[in-house]
Amino acid sequence: MDGLARDLPAHCLAETLVLGCGNDLLGDDGFGPALVDRLLQEGLPGGVLALDTGMGVTRLLFDVALSPRRPRRLIVADAVRLGRTPGTVSLLPLDAIAEREVRAISAHQEPTSCLLKELGAVGGIEVWLLAVEPERMPEEVSPGLSPAVQAALPVAGAALRRLLAEEAAGAGSGRGMQAEGG
């Protein structure tokens, strides 16, 4: 283990970092944490770290931003309103997403969306958004995913694994995808 590896947290050292964002008290906003839970149960390839960040994603991104070593690729899993059918899964590179939509990411932690752009543009990280179109984002505390978003969990997991497999096979992965949940 080199000196940097001893100094830095795992989320700075992983080759690919998957962050499940959101609040599981607020309906479909719990998508990110639920997806990470599923991924961890199924197991992930080496070099891939998946974390349930809940509403604390910003602090992990700050660490990544300040760190002398950073993941090569960051995948943010979140429920984002992109105007599609509820349950639709989108896996897109951040630079392919319209400005307005980038700003809708990680609704709970406003600094996050601009930090993601900075990590991509200045930090040299390949940033991806793994988004689900929410059906139910309650105004008041009300846990539980909607059927559409629940059904999207395996779809999102499969999309992520395809991206990782393409990378492992050396294929280009800049296209992104969109799929209906369930």
Added chain:
Amino acid sequence: MTRQIVIQPVTRIEGHAKVTIDLDEQGEVQDARMNTVELRGFEKFCVGRPAEELPRIVTSICGVCPWSHHLASSKTCDALFDAAPPPAGVKLRQLANAIAFTEEHILHFYFLAGADFVMGPDADYTMRNVIGIAKALPDVARRVVRCRALGARMLEVLSGKSIHPVASVPGGFSKPLTPAERDDLLKMGEEVLELAKFTIAYAKSDIFAKYLDVVKTLGVVKTGFLGTVTEDGTLDLYDGHLRMMQPDGSCEDFPYERYTDYIEEHIEPWTYMKFPYMKKAGRLSMDLDNPVGVYRTNTLARMNVCERIRTPLAQAEFEEFRRTFGRPVQLTLAYHWARLIELLYNAEYAMQLLSDPEITSKETRVACRPRAARAVGCVEAPRGTLIHEYETDQDGIVTYANLIVGTTHNNAAINMSVKRAALDNIHAGQHDPALLNMVEMAIRAYDPCLSCATHELDGRIPVEITIRAPGGETLAVVR
């Protein structure tokens, strides 16, 4: 009113906020306020659940200070069940609290507020951020990331989890600390203490001295203060009495259970966030010249209300702070200085607790039995006094819950500081990003945590200023 400036969302605070500045016909500031959206329904969600579940559930309110909610809820449950945790259980909670504080205060200084000072308040926005810090101070940045990782690892050793903690339970702490774990924590804690010592020395020599004029003028308002102290007035972040200080420095202590005798909540139509105020004042007025009932919490408040600090290095810093500014200190940017004294205190206190032989006792919890009761639990969270109140029926099922979070106490004062900063910096309709950042800096000093209060983002760039004519017509948008 002819024009309106909107800053939305304010950047580099936890959560998001919108600032609205109304200008009069001459372009002078007529009014200024901060709007937030509050997470609603949590108290209702608690009702009907077994009280012992709440210390675990409340950590989902907020990813920013889960330990504070976890401990406040545990303490409330102790009182509900009439359970007195054994000394080791209390010390393990205090240790977790101290470590969590160091993480939070390091985060605020280096990640959220530091860029204003390291790069300068009028530096270009594209550099005035955390990546700018990484470039300006690469060695410090590496040390900060390492120490934050150490803090998280310490909390994991102590409790198994750092983000959604479950180790504190009604009646104590569920996981005793082994001597081997204690030894590991001592090594990690030593490194965090060294960073704390470096940070306050660096801030005093390179930042506070350089920006003393800004510290003495920006967003200054006159208010009372609220914080927690022990019987002899020692600063305590875990337990003690609440002390309410009037703007003239006179104080009154009261037990947590009587908070409703001292704190009343005011509602404004333009924000969901409530405005707690001193009940004895009879009303709340945020008039800058004649404020009534306004008090502040968080680091500056705690330095004002306490008489001493129990660790030697922090006590020395506290004495210098008081010699420099007097008592009570009303300078809003002095929150930063006070925060670093607390950082040092918590790093030292963690080492003190770890050096206490009792910390590895296996007696860390007592059995609890549900009953019908009302109880109030309180801790000092990094951002202010955190109050939980629950009522249960004879089966220990929650029938009522009320929470006042740290940032909410400061709501009135933050709004006053926003107005003060806007009045002092915006004239004849002239404004630019550097001037507007001064308004944001006044907010950031309070380290407001709005993330347990925010829900939906309506998708705007980090700072957007809209100037509107009386009919709503947009005259200019500044980004």
